[in-house]
Amino acid sequence: MTYYGRWTYKYEEMARRGALGTIIVHETAPASYGWPTVKNSNTNVMYDIVRKEPAKAHAPMEAWIQRDVVVDLFKRAGMDFEASKKLAQTREFKPQLLKGVTLSAHYAVDAQVIKSKNVVGIKPGTERPNETVIYSGHWDHLGVGLPDAKGDKIYNGAVDNATGIASLLELARAYGKAPAPKRSVVFLAVTAEEKGLLGTEYYASNPLYPLATTVGMINMDALRPDGPARNFSSSGDAKQDMLDMLVAKAKQWNMSYSPDPQPEAGHFFRSDHFPMAKRGVPAISFESGEDWLEGGEAAGRAAKEAYTTNNYHQPSDEWSAQWPFTGMARDLEVLYSLGRDLADSKAWPNWSQDSEFRTVRDQTAAKRK
Numbered sequence: 624m625t626y627y628g629r630w631t632y633k634y635e636e637m638a639r640r641g642a643l644g645t646i647i648v649h650e651t652a653p654a655s656y657g658w659p660t661v662k663n664s665n666t667n668v669m670y671d672i673v674r675k676e677p678a679k680a681h682a683p684m685e686a687w688i689q690r691d692v693v694v695d696l697f698k699r700a701g702m703d704f705e706a707s708k709k710l711a712q713t714r715e716f717k718p719q720l721l722k723g724v725t726l727s728a729h730y731a732v733d734a735q736v737i738k739s740k741n742v743v744g745i746k747p748g749t750e751r752p753n754e755t756v757i758y759s760g761h762w763d764h765l766g767v768g769l770p771d772a773k774g775d776k777i778y779n780g781a782v783d784n785a786t787g788i789a790s791l792l793e794l795a796r797a798y799g800k801a802p803a804p805k806r807s808v809v810f811l812a813v814t815a816e817e818k819g820l821l822g823t824e825y826y827a828s829n830p831l832y833p834l835a836t837t838v839g840m841i842n843m844d845a846l847r848p849d850g851p852a853r854n855f856s857s858s859g860d861a862k863q864d865m866l867d868m869l870v871a872k873a874k875q876w877n878m879s880y881s882p883d884p885q886p887e888a889g890h891f892f893r894s895d896h897f898p899m900a901k902r903g904v905p906a907i908s909f910e911s912g913e914d915w916l917e918g919g920e921a922a923g924r925a926a927k928e929a930y931t932t933n934n935y936h937q938p939s940d941e942w943s944a945q946w947p948f949t950g951m952a953r954d955l956e957v958l959y960s961l962g963r964d965l966a967d968s969k970a971w972p973n974w975s976q977d978s979e980f981r982t983v984r985d986q987t988a989a990k991r992k
Contacts, residue, residue, distance in 0.1 A: 624653075624886065624887050624888060624889035624892075626892050626901075628653075628889055629889050629892045629893075630647050631819055631820075631892075633645060633647060634647075634680075634681060634682070634685050635680055635681075637682055638678065638679055638680055638681050638682045639679055642682045643682060643683055643684065644682050644684030644685065644686070644726075644728075645684070645685050645686070646684075646686045646687065646688050647686070647687050647688070648687075648688055648690055648693050649661050649687050649689055649690060650690050653887060654888065655885050655887075655888035656931060656935060656936075657932065659936070659937060660935055660937075661687050663768055663769060664765065664817065664936050668766075669818065670737075670739075670815050670818040670819075670821060671818070671819070671821065672821050672824060672828075684728055696721060696724050697721065699723065699724060700720075700721040700722045700724050701722065702719065702721065707719060739763075739814040739815055739822070740814060741811065741813045741814055741822050741825065741826055742762065742812040743810065743811055743812070743831060744795055744809070744810040745807055745808070745809050745810070746795075746798045746799065746803060746804065746808040746810075747803065747807050748803065748804055748806040748807040748808075748966065749804070749805055750805040750806075751805055751807075752806070752807045753807070753832075753833070753836055754806040754807065754836045754837075755806065755807045755808070755832045755836065755837050755838060756804075756806055756807070756808050756809070756837075756838045756839060756841075756962050756965045756966045757808075757809045757810075757837060757839070757840040757841070757899075758791055758794050758795075758808070758809070758810050758840075758841050758842075758843070758958070758962060759791070759810075759812070759813060759823070759840055759841070759842045759843070759895050759896070760784055760787030760788050760790060760791040760811075760812060760813075760842065760843045760844065760895070761784050761787065761788075761812070761813050761814070761815075761816030761817070761822060761823075761844065761895055762784070762788050762812045762813070762814060763780075763784075763814050763815055763817055763818075763822070764778050764779065764780025764783065764784070764785075764817060764940075765778035765780065765817055765936060766778060768938075770938070771937060771938045771939065773938075775938040775939070777938055778937070778938055778940070779938065779940055779941045780940055781940050781941050781942045781943075782845050782846075782847070782848065782930065782934070782940055783844070783845040783935065783936070783940060784816070784843075784844050784845055785942075786843075786845060786846040786847075786848055786951065787842075787843040787844050787845065787846060788812060789951075790846060790954075790955055790958075791810055791811075791812055791843060793955060794810065794955060794958065794959055794962070795810045797959055798810075798959075801963075804963060804966035804967050805966060805967050806838060806965070806966040806967070807832070807966075808962060808966050809831075809832060811823075811826065813826060813895055816844075816894070816895055817936075820894070820895055820897060822895070823895040823897075823898040823899065824898045826898075827898040827899050827902050827904075833990070834899070834902055834903065834904050834987070835987035835990040835991065836991060837899070837904050838905070838965050838966075838970075838971065838972070839865045839904065839905040839965060839972055840896050840899045840904055840905070840906040840907070841865075841907060841909065841958055841961065841962055842858075842894055842895050842896040842906065842907065842908040842909065843908070843909055843958070844858070844894045844895065844908055844910075845910075846909070846910075846911050846950075846951050846954060847911035847926070847950055847951070848943075848948050848950070848951055849915065849923075849926060849946065849947065849949075849950050850915055850916060850917050850947055850949050850950050851916050851950040851953045852878070852912030852913060852914050852915050852916065852923060852950055853877070853878060853879065853912060853914040853915075853916060854878055854880065854912035854913070854914045855873060855878055855879075855880060855881070855909065855910065855911060855912045855957070856880070856881045856882070856883060856884070856910040856911075856912060856913075857869075857880075857883065857908060857909060857910055858883065858890040858891050858893065858894045858896070858907075858908035859883050859886065859889075859890050859891020859892070860883050860886065860891075861891055861900070861907075861974070861978060861980070862974065862975035862977070862978055863905050863907070863972065863973065863974045863975060863978065864905065864972035864973055864974075865905045865906075865961075865965075865972040866880075866907055868961060868964070868965075868972065869909075869957070869961050872957055872960055872961045872964070873957050876953060876956065876957055878912065878957065881913070881914070890908075891908075895908070896908045900980050901980065901983070902983060903974075903981075903982075903983030903985075903986070903987065904984070905973060905974060905984070909954065909958060911950060911951070911954060912950075913926075913927055915950075971991050
């Protein structure tokens with residue numbers, strides 16, 4: 624998937640084109656998550672950052688619809704959904720009218736301006752304090768929402784993303800005890816990731832430390848609290864020097880890199896590193912490996928699939944006394960070492976020559992010496 628396949632882009636683009644509303648058809652396979660994730664993520668309070676011209680980012684109505692429902696609507700209009708979808712993948716597609724199908728919508732909107740905060744810590748550099756390496760994770764989840772079958776309506780977010788925030792705090796603790804690095808190291812806990820990466824979008828639009836002299840961003844989102852794995856992955860496989868550095872670094876722990884197994888799911892655009900990446904900052908989102916030392920790939924994949932189906936964006940994403948956290952501990956050793964190397968060096972990692980983010984980064988090259 625490219626960024627143009629993401630639901631966030633679809634909403635933005637339709638608003639720019641003046642649409643009255645946008646209804647996205649949810650299909651589990653390409654989305655990589657089921658309808659409960661959509662329902663639980665979009666039926667409580669919705670947020671956006673304050674914009675000067677909000678109508679250019681959002682149409683008056685934004686909604687989701689299940690595939691089976693839209694297939695039935697097309698059938699009532701004498702049309703075939705799959706045929707129309709296939710045609711829409713060609714340049715010959717023209718807008719189609721669902722004859723005899725109408726929509727009435729009434730919204731009781733309670734619009735408020737609220738404040739939510741990003742939380743930032745810094746370990747100042749001794750020689751080049753204006754050059755920064757960023758570790759990040761998002762502290763929000765879905766809060767209180769629709770109850771599950773057991774009546775539980777508290778969305779704890781223990782894996783997504785308390786594991787990322789725990790990692791961020793432990794890395795900050797480690798840097799706090801160690802001798803100061805030559806460059807500054809920033810620890811960025813962002814808000815409203817679940818509402819569209821809003822906390823990072825705000826930081827990237829209003830950076831505390833110049834993006835041109837931000838060396839790179841290492842993001843941690845939903846790490847696995849299980850035992851150690853033989854491998855690791857990342858959200859998407861965007862080619863960049865920092866990924867190459869991480870792959871080389873992980874070999875010291877006998878860990879190999881496994882490319883994103885679901886590139887069609889657009890994971891690169893779904894975590895907090897992306898608002899920085901699209902502004903040119905080298906950024907990566909670390910993912911725990913699935914080839915476990917105990918149980919191999921079968922156990923690791925089964926655990927991931929079970930989490931996605933049964934716990935992801937559901938009240939059941941809760942802390943468990945069964946979690947050993949030994950895998951996370953080793954992953955953080957790798958991420959600490961990578962960040963420390965960057966913070967003590969004069970290197971400026973970049974995107975590959977054919978990356979869509981390379982041009983943006985190169986425009987500020989004169990500010991990096």
